[in-house]
Amino acid sequence: MPNGLDNKINHCKAVMKDKYQALYFKVFNRKRIRVCLYPNCKKKAIKSHSVSNKRGLDLISFKRHVMTLNLKHNITSRDVYFEKKGVFESSIFLGFCDDHDREIFDQIDNFAFDLSNNEQLFLFAYRAFMKSYYFHYDNLETDSELLISNKILGLEKFDPLGPDLLEYTRSYYSFMYRYELKSEFDNLLVNKDFSALEYSAVEINHDSPTIALSDFFSLNCEDPIFKNSFLVFNILPVSKKKSIALFSYKKEDSVYIKEFLADILDENDSIIKNISLSKLILENCDNFFLNPVFYSNWGYSKQKLVLDYIVSCSNNGGALFSNEFILFK
Numbered sequence: 001m002p003n004g005l006d007n008k009i010n011h012c013k014a015v016m017k018d019k020y021q022a023l024y025f026k027v028f029n030r031k032r033i034r035v036c037l038y039p040n041c042k043k044k045a046i047k048s049h050s051v052s053n054k055r056g057l058d059l060i061s062f063k064r065h066v067m068t069l070n071l072k073h074n075i076t077s078r079d080v081y082f083e084k085k086g087v088f089e090s091s092i093f094l095g096f097c098d099d100h101d102r103e104i105f106d107q108i109d110n111f112a113f114d115l116s117n118n119e120q121l122f123l124f125a126y127r128a129f130m131k132s133y134y135f136h137y138d139n140l141e142t143d144s145e146l147l148i149s150n151k152i153l154g155l156e157k158f159d160p161l162g163p164d165l166l167e168y169t170r171s172y173y174s175f176m177y178r179y180e181l182k183s184e185f186d187n188l189l190v191n192k193d194f195s196a197l198e199y200s201a202v203e204i205n206h207d208s209p210t211i212a213l214s215d216f217f218s219l220n221c222e223d224p225i226f227k228n229s230f231l232v233f234n235i236l237p238v239s240k241k242k243s244i245a246l247f248s249y250k251k252e253d254s255v256y257i258k259e260f261l262a263d264i265l266d267e268n269d270s271i272i273k274n275i276s277l278s279k280l281i282l283e284n285c286d287n288f289f290l291n292p293v294f295y296s297n298w299g300y301s302k303q304k305l306v307l308d309y310i311v312s313c314s315n316n317g318g319a320l321f322s323n324e325f326i327l328f329k
């Protein structure tokens with residue numbers, strides 16, 4: 001092996017080991033006990049809903065069930081499948097203590113949706129972000145524990161250019177991105193600075209609601225224009241005939257995001273708009289829920305094609321999007 005490459009590998013090993021150890025002591029010292037994500041709260045977290053029952057899941061459920069996407073990315077498991085779950089166990093994460101879960105989200109859980117209410121718009125974004133933060137925290141912790149228990153990190157057996165490290169590095173950066181953003185979101189909440197984010201919304205008219213969604217993703221893919229931009233995306237079924245797609249983002253990203261979402265925000269044809277929305281969802285989101293009857297009517301082959309498309313997108317693409325994958329009716 002040439003010396004240069006050898007040095008690079010050793011450097012990579014050392015950097016990942018240092019980062020990992022620092023992170024382990026800083027973040028993971030609480031082990032599996034989950035405490036509330038509200039700043040400085042030490043109470044035990046309960047199962048919070050990322051999409052509320054009353055405001056989302058109930059409207060798309062059938063016999064109190066919804067289809068949930070399981071997209072587990074870690075070192076040992078890359079399982080992706082849709083699973084039928086009861087509404088009470090869907091969309092949950094160990095996010096907040098009983099008090100904070102009730103107090104923080106009162107405005108969106110107990111009042112009708114109001115597009116002119118900035119507090120509501122912020123809270124939908126805050127909850128979607130926290131769910132994503134928690135999901136990546138959980139994933140990285142699982143990966144870290146696997147690395148320790150397998151004694152991979154720092155040992156001869158450890159292959160620094162192998163898939164384990166790539167997966168771990170991916171988990172690490174996905175989490176750290178959110179870890180650094182969390183205090184910004186917390187400050188906005190604590191200071192009630194609800195207009196710090198900008199919001200765009202589009203109406204979706206349908207025969208019946210088929211999907212509810214609450215997600216956060218970064219746009220710092222390959223395109224340097226997006227640097228550290230993020231998009232928070234919610235689909236809120238508000239009645240039998242209408243849902244709202246709500247986008248939240250940093251004010252300084254407004255121009256880029258509106259360009260990125262032009263196919264949705266500027267489109268007058270509802271079918272084309274719904275196709276663009278479906279593409280955005282399947283390419284970027286995992287925290288969404290479908291009406292079970294709508295899903296079962298796809299039939300096995302379409303279900304498989306849609307799943308293949310989701311898997312392909314999470315592995316940097318390859319599969320072709322079809323207009324048949326529309327998630328609304």
Ligand SMILES: [Zn+2]
Nearest residue numbers: 036041097100
């Ligand atoms: Zn709390």
